[in-house]
Amino acid sequence: MTDAQQPIRVGVLGARGRMGLEVCKAVDAAADLELVAMVDQGDRLFNASEASAQVLVDFTTPDVVMDNLRWAVDQGIHTVVGTTGFTEQRLEQVRGWLADKPGVGVLIAPNFGLGAVLMMQFAARAARYFESAEIIEQHHPRKLDAPSGTATHTAKLIAAARAEAGLGAMPDATKEEAPGARGADIDGVRVHAVRAAGLVAHQEVLFGTTGETLTIRHDSLDRASFMPGVLLGIRSIVSRPGLTIGLDPLLD
Numbered sequence: 617m618t619d620a621q622q623p624i625r626v627g628v629l630g631a632r633g634r635m636g637l638e639v640c641k642a643v644d645a646a647a648d649l650e651l652v653a654m655v656d657q658g659d660r661l662f663n664a665s666e667a668s669a670q671v672l673v674d675f676t677t678p679d680v681v682m683d684n685l686r687w688a689v690d691q692g693i694h695t696v697v698g699t700t701g702f703t704e705q706r707l708e709q710v711r712g713w714l715a716d717k718p719g720v721g722v723l724i725a726p727n728f729g730l731g732a733v734l735m736m737q738f739a740a741r742a743a744r745y746f747e748s749a750e751i752i753e754q755h756h757p758r759k760l761d762a763p764s765g766t767a768t769h770t771a772k773l774i775a776a777a778r779a780e781a782g783l784g785a786m787p788d789a790t791k792e793e794a795p796g797a798r799g800a801d802i803d804g805v806r807v808h809a810v811r812a813a814g815l816v817a818h819q820e821v822l823f824g825t826t827g828e829t830l831t832i833r834h835d836s837l838d839r840a841s842f843m844p845g846v847l848l849g850i851r852s853i854v855s856r857p858g859l860t861i862g863l864d865p866l867l868d
């Protein structure tokens with residue numbers, strides 16, 4: 617434990633949501649963490665400050681997360697963010713806020729599943745060796761956004777690796793007969809989003825070149841899969857000022 621064996625005081629934003637409920641359970645069960653605030657839509661955000669939260673965990677929605685984060689940084693509260701919707705422009709805004717609060721840490725991770733982090737790393741490593749790469753993400757039908765934050769991040773990693781290796785555009789002679797048939801184009805990488813009852817969170821990255829394909833697949837079968845990563849984030853962010861993107865730097 618930090619601070620002479622005092623538990624880290626944690627507040628959860630989006631506490632009544634699918635992820636928020638799971639985070640509350642995981643924090644409650646950890647001896648070195650104390651759940652001091654549970655905030656959902658309609659609750660006062662200030663509750664978290666009154667409860668002296670040292671770290672906030674945000675699993676809300678892309679349209680409210682920036683306001684929450686701005687407030688937390690202003691209050692000097694470290695924040696672990698799993699909510700999606702972080703464009704490069706949004707990340708730049710967060711960097712700007714943190715510049716005025718040098719002691720405060722923010723971790724923004726598109727996926728807290730350790731297997732998903734490895735899947736993205738493996739995909740980035742494979743990208744330079746294949747002519748073609750496409751992403752198929754599959755989620756539960758109550759997910760609000762598409763493509764997923766994980767798929768967008770993976771596409772950007774693949775695009776960067778391809779550019780670094782000097783690869784050009786992927787071979788594709790297809791004319792779409794129906795809009796969207798070839799998926800979304802994220803930095804030149806096609807991303808297909810499936811929504812079906814029974815699914816949690818899944819992703820395949822399909823690579824192809826002459827005579828062979830490689831498929832890298834990850835499945836989150838239960839939201840418990842995200843919790844080791846979230847807890848690692850909470851424990852790390854108290855001594856990690858500035859903006860950290862993704863779990864990768866915490867795993868090295």
Ligand SMILES: NC(=O)C1=CN([C@@H]2O[C@H](COP(=O)(O)OP(=O)(O)OC[C@H]3O[C@@H](n4cnc5c(N)ncnc54)[C@H](O)[C@@H]3O)[C@@H](O)[C@H]2O)C=CC1
Nearest residue numbers: 630632633634635656657675676680698699700726727728
């Ligand atoms: N980074 C990761 O590993 C993961 C990220 N996610 C992302 O986390 C987000 C939440 O996902 P779910 O829990 O499935 O959604 P959900 O819809 O079940 O939960 C969102 C919760 O946020 C609450 N909320 C809305 N506005 C709020 C506000 N202003 N203040 C406090 N609470 C507010 C809602 O009432 C709801 O209870 C999504 O963006 C999703 O993509 C989900 C799973 C894993």
Ligand SMILES: O=C(O)C1=N[C@H](C(=O)O)C[C@H](O)C1
Nearest residue numbers: 700726727759764765766817
């Ligand atoms: O909404 C979800 O469920 C998930 N969202 C994240 C994303 O958009 O990548 C992470 C994971 O895929 C589950």
